[in-house]
Amino acid sequence: xxxxxxxxxxxxxxxxxxxxxxxxxxxxxxxxxxxxxxxxxxxxxxxxxxxxxxxxxxxxxxxxxxxxxxxxxxxxxxxxxxxxxxxxxxxxxxxxxxxxxxxxxxxxxxxxxxxxxxxxxxxxxxxxxxxxxxxxxxxxxxxxxxxxxxxxxxxxxxxxxxxxxxxxxxxxxxxxxxxxxxxxxxxxxxxxxx
Amino acid sequence: xxxxxxxxxxxxxxxxxxxxxxxxxxxxxxxxxxxxxxxxxxxxxxxxxxxxxxxxxxxxxxxxxxxxxxxxxxxxxxxxxxxxxxxxxxxxxxxxxxxxxxxxxxxxxxxxxxxxxxxxxxxxxxxxxxxxxxxxxxxxxxxxxxxxxxxxxxxxxxxxxxxxxxxxxxxxxxxxxxxxxxxxxxxxxxxxxxxxxxxxxxxxxxxxxxxxxxxxxxxxxxxxxxxxxxxxxxxxxxxxxxxxxxxxxxxxxxxxxxxxxxxxxxxxxxxxxxxxxxxxxxxxxxxxxxxxxxxxxxxxxxxxxxxxxxxxxxxxxxxxxxxxxxxxxxxxxxxxxxxxxxxxxxxxxxxxxxxxxxxxxxxxxxxxxxxxxxxxxxxxxxxxxxxxxx
Numbered sequence: 001x002x003x004x005x006x007x008x009x010x011x012x013x014x015x016x017x018x019x020x021x022x023x024x025x026x027x028x029x030x031x032x033x034x035x036x037x038x039x040x041x042x043x044x045x046x047x048x049x050x051x052x053x054x055x056x057x058x059x060x061x062x063x064x065x066x067x068x069x070x071x072x073x074x075x076x077x078x079x080x081x082x083x084x085x086x087x088x089x090x091x092x093x094x095x096x097x098x099x100x101x102x103x104x105x106x107x108x109x110x111x112x113x114x115x116x117x118x119x120x121x122x123x124x125x126x127x128x129x130x131x132x133x134x135x136x137x138x139x140x141x142x143x144x145x146x147x148x149x150x151x152x153x154x155x156x157x158x159x160x161x162x163x164x165x166x167x168x169x170x171x172x173x174x175x176x177x178x179x180x181x182x183x184x185x186x187x188x189x190x191x192x193x194x
Numbered sequence: 195x196x197x198x199x200x201x202x203x204x205x206x207x208x209x210x211x212x213x214x215x216x217x218x219x220x221x222x223x224x225x226x227x228x229x230x231x232x233x234x235x236x237x238x239x240x241x242x243x244x245x246x247x248x249x250x251x252x253x254x255x256x257x258x259x260x261x262x263x264x265x266x267x268x269x270x271x272x273x274x275x276x277x278x279x280x281x282x283x284x285x286x287x288x289x290x291x292x293x294x295x296x297x298x299x300x301x302x303x304x305x306x307x308x309x310x311x312x313x314x315x316x317x318x319x320x321x322x323x324x325x326x327x328x329x330x331x332x333x334x335x336x337x338x339x340x341x342x343x344x345x346x347x348x349x350x351x352x353x354x355x356x357x358x359x360x361x362x363x364x365x366x367x368x369x370x371x372x373x374x375x376x377x378x379x380x381x382x383x384x385x386x387x388x389x390x391x392x393x394x395x396x397x398x399x400x401x402x403x404x405x406x407x408x409x410x411x412x413x414x415x416x417x418x419x420x421x422x423x424x425x426x427x428x429x430x431x432x433x434x435x436x437x438x439x440x441x442x443x444x445x446x447x448x449x450x451x452x453x454x455x456x457x458x459x460x461x462x463x464x465x466x467x468x469x470x471x472x473x474x475x476x477x478x479x480x481x482x483x484x485x486x487x488x489x490x491x492x493x494x495x496x497x498x499x500x501x502x503x504x505x506x507x508x509x510x511x512x513x514x515x516x517x518x519x520x521x522x523x524x525x526x527x528x529x530x531x532x533x534x535x536x537x538x539x540x541x542x543x544x545x546x547x548x549x550x551x552x553x554x555x556x557x558x559x560x561x562x563x564x565x566x567x568x569x570x571x572x573x574x575x576x577x578x579x580x581x582x583x584x
Binding site: 039058065096 | 235236237238239242243246247248267328329330331356357358359361362369371
């Protein structure tokens, strides 16, 4: 097989899809297309006949791609396969990063590797961003909860902020819980009583 | 005994119950293991998680280890089905348009007679009838094919099977992408609840005793981790027995509905466990014996003949050699491991490892190690039987 390899990226979030495409373009000369519309996915991919299909493991539409293995008869392009025997560790790395790849049978592993490497790098970045975002959000929410709980204690007991926090922290330590959890319980209880 | 942690993948379905119960009700702890349950987004992902060692074991479609052995679909790591986790538990349903047409034609929705339902459906449906199933290689797909093909008129091109992940089935019906579906509970009930579908048949009406989910592991893992494997098999077997007790339904329902598991209303989950399903938007209910079985009738025994049936059917459908498929299939259902794991427990296992599928009209006692074990009715709707090779 010669010429540019054609790659399809299946990603419902168009921006994210474009970022993956960009990452791939930096890794080599590829013809990259992004599919964001997930209805009729299998038919669309079959029609475009790509060499490689990349899809997020968390995407439930991935199961429809399994049909590709059935759809192609002997005269069609070779069966699409999950990249499994191409290179030691590569598939594991891909799965860990959250990307699955369907590769046309017979494509040389050496040609697949740079594509997967680039995709893995992008997906890892997304993973980090997702974790960071979730953590930041959680921290912010906990901060807000603790502030509200502190405010309640200050008002109810007529103490300063620092002492209010000390009361919260002691309660948490006594119960073997996190300060945020005690704060949350207090706020919830107060909500029920008011 | 030191507690060993095992990671086990599952798909949010009622029949993941044995794993959830095993962990939550302490059956795992009893065997000195802890199950780290990981919810997977799709069957292909779960199969790959298992293939590449991200999980040690998985709640798996009974067809997938066979499909892998036949080289169908992705995933090349050989898998073993070491026990059957559940039998039956699927429903066949239609969209509201077909429901109205069926009613108009005088069909009574008895939720029982697969032949009558199939004939009525083929009379009112446009062609091709688009049927959603969760996975190209699934009992759902095999049941739909067996059912409609057996009725004759379903020739080439008259039905179109489309893959739709279970949690998206209601949306696919609503969006008009499919006309009918076959899916595991509670996702069929959810289409009723959302007012977009009506239930036509339980899967059990097509085959009374269809192996639905298996406990699957990698074959090499089964060789190297014998002790852990046997503990896991016993754990899931005990959880299944507990689930089969009527008194367990309420608690099991609550456990399954938790956010980490199915994250759905308990009312929806309870229907499958009681076998009393609401079949349409007007709230009509139907009772189904053997709607889903977790233990009764030696349900957990991985009959080689069940694997052969799966291999045979899949081969016919995909143009493979049926004899080769049967042989490959029989080897992935590991009766030997199941027997070895349950040795020394109170489990009474059948003497044979293969049987004629579809031959039992009623619950029947057969020879076992300790005397006799009761097998459940296992008829196919068309009365045919399947004779295994092995």
